[in-house]
Amino acid sequence: MAYLLKGVSILGAAPTDLAIVDGVISDKAPDDAQVIDATGLVALPGLVDVHTHLREPGREDAETVETGSRAAALGGYTAVCSMANTSPVADTAGVVEQVWRLGREAGLVDVQPIGAVTIGLAGKQLAELGAMADSAANVRIFSDDGFCVADPRLMRRALEYVKAFDGVIAQHAEEPRLTEGAQMHEGEVSTRLGLTGWPAVAEEAIIARDVLLAEHVGSRLHVCHVSTAGSVEVLRQAKARGVRVTAEVTPHHLLLTDELAAGYDPVFKVNPPLRTRNDVEALRQALLDGVIDVVATDHAPHAVQDKECEWSYARPGMLGLETALPIVLSVFGEKWDLIADRMSIAPARIAGLTGHGGDLSAGTPANITLVDPSARWVVDPAELASRSRNTPYAGMNLPGRIVATFLRGEATVLDGKAVK
Ligand SMILES: NC(=O)N[C@@H](CC(=O)O)C(=O)O
Numbered sequence: 001m002a003y004l005l006k007g008v009s010i011l012g013a014a015p016t017d018l019a020i021v022d023g024v025i026s027d028k029a030p031d032d033a034q035v036i037d038a039t040g041l042v043a044l045p046g047l048v049d050v051h052t053h054l055r056e057p058g059r060e061d062a063e064t065v066e067t068g069s070r071a072a073a074l075g076g077y078t079a080v081c082s083m084a085n086t087s088p089v090a091d092t093a094g095v096v097e098q099v100w101r102l103g104r105e106a107g108l109v110d111v112q113p114i115g116a117v118t119i120g121l122a123g124k125q126l127a128e129l130g131a132m133a134d135s136a137a138n139v140r141i142f143s144d145d146g147f148c149v150a151d152p153r154l155m156r157r158a159l160e161y162v163k164a165f166d167g168v169i170a171q172h173a174e175e176p177r178l179t180e181g182a183q184m185h186e187g188e189v190s191t192r193l194g195l196t197g198w199p200a201v202a203e204e205a206i207i208a209r210d211v212l213l214a215e216h217v218g219s220r221l222h223v224c225h226v227s228t229a230g231s232v233e234v235l236r237q238a239k240a241r242g243v244r245v246t247a248e249v250t251p252h253h254l255l256l257t258d259e260l261a262a263g264y265d266p267v268f269k270v271n272p273p274l275r276t277r278n279d280v281e282a283l284r285q286a287l288l289d290g291v292i293d294v295v296a297t298d299h300a301p302h303a304v305q306d307k308e309c310e311w312s313y314a315r316p317g318m319l320g321l322e323t324a325l326p327i328v329l330s331v332f333g334e335k336w337d338l339i340a341d342r343m344s345i346a347p348a349r350i351a352g353l354t355g356h357g358g359d360l361s362a363g364t365p366a367n368i369t370l371v372d373p374s375a376r377w378v379v380d381p382a383e384l385a386s387r388s389r390n391t392p393y394a395g396m397n398l399p400g401r402i403v404a405t406f407l408r409g410e411a412t413v414l415d416g417k418a419v420k
Contacts, residue, residue, distance in 0.1 A: 004029040008038035010360055012336035020366040023409035027362045044340050046078025046367035048347035048356050051296035058087025063301040063387045065102035071386040073108045073412035075321040076369035076402040079356045080109050084116040085146040091116035091127035093135035100137035108412045115139040117158050121147050133165050140352045143170035145224055150176050159219035168220040171210050178202035185258040185273040198273050200228040207231050211238035211245050223247040225298050227272040229282035236291045246350050248296035249283050251327035252318055266307050266314030267392050294347045297324045301388030319391040322384050326398035334373055366409040375401035
């Protein structure tokens with residue numbers, strides 16, 4: 001199938017026509033191309049998420065590779081990196097290949113498995129990083145996300161190991177001794193509510209340690225879901241020194257604050273926790289400055305029984321894939337070059353996903369997101385494609401509708417609906 005996007009604006013530029021032929025972007029469309037009136041629509045390189053929880057294998061009641069892939073496509077994504085905290089954990093070549101194969105079968109986005117750093121995410125012994133790298137899944141990002149690789153010697157070894165194949169360790173930065181029993185951000189609100197706090201320094205201390213380790217080893221570190229103003233300063237200094245560190249921020253940390261915990265609605269419980277207005281402002285500025293490289297969703301679907309319960313029993317995590325671009329648009333406005341870089345180009349580079357994060361020039365793979373920036377919509381959890389319902393944005397009126405998504409020239413979303 002060939003397509004002709006008529007009158008489309010590429011990253012906000014003057015309207016033009018964009019043709020998709022045989023999976024690549026082309027100067028000219030054949031006569032039988034399906035014409036899409038793209039007047040008022042903006043084309044972006046397909047979005048890439050470096051941090052998605054797909055829950056398969058193990059918690060298919062919360063999400064599967066297929067339902068998560070569909071949610072991703074509807075959110076404008078053409079590739080997602082799936083986190084290793086599944087059951088069994090993605091700590092062997094067998095499990096990462098299983099996830100990779102399920103992604104291919106679903107065929108809605110490229111699913112790039114992330115491998116665990118340590119066996120069972122237990123933080124005791126390195127997993128078989130090399131075997132996962134050499135597998136069909138071609139793993140390049142390793143993470144114990146959900147848990148911090150707290151042991152500095154293991155962290156050093158992991159950084160040394162992946163250096164051989166230009167891999168990267170994605171750290172969930174949380175000093176566990178400082179967050180025992182933590183329920184929310186430690187600050188004025190936690191004091192008022194009487195909930196045990198998760199202090200900012202628990203994140204900042206690990207990032208500070210890890211940038212020094214990465215510098216010492218000369219290896220690549222990626223910091224997951226940065227949430228505090230202090231973390232931004234540590235990263236700023238490390239980058240200025242030339243440390244090979246990249247970092248992500250989630251849409252929810254760019255918008256929401258710890259005040260939301262006051263209603264004790266566990267939909268706002270997340271790890272790291274929602275922080276203060278001051279942190280939100282610092283994270284926004286860091287994304288603009290490039291101190292934070294990418295927006296990553298940390299899409300964390302949870303089954304109803306794991307979320308709709310007392311705050312202290314609820315699992316941390318929020319849905320993100322179907323709302324990420326609208327949230328970023330609502331925070332930053334139509335800064336298309338920024339959005340393309342932080343949500344597609346830079347994440348594709350970090351994950352080593354060639355073919356994604358392109359410049360939409362002729363001859364490049366047709367991984368494209370088509371957005372209507374003027375369309376507003378109200379988030380209805382029941383309408384989301386994710387198998388779970390734990391969106392913190394229910395009832396919010398957001399700008400930006402994903403009209404179409406193309407994966408190597410195949411439409412996965414058309415007219416705002418999933419094609420399969
Ligand atoms: N980000 C979250 O709040 N949850 C993550 C794991 C984690 O980081 O705790 C999940 O897998 O649910």
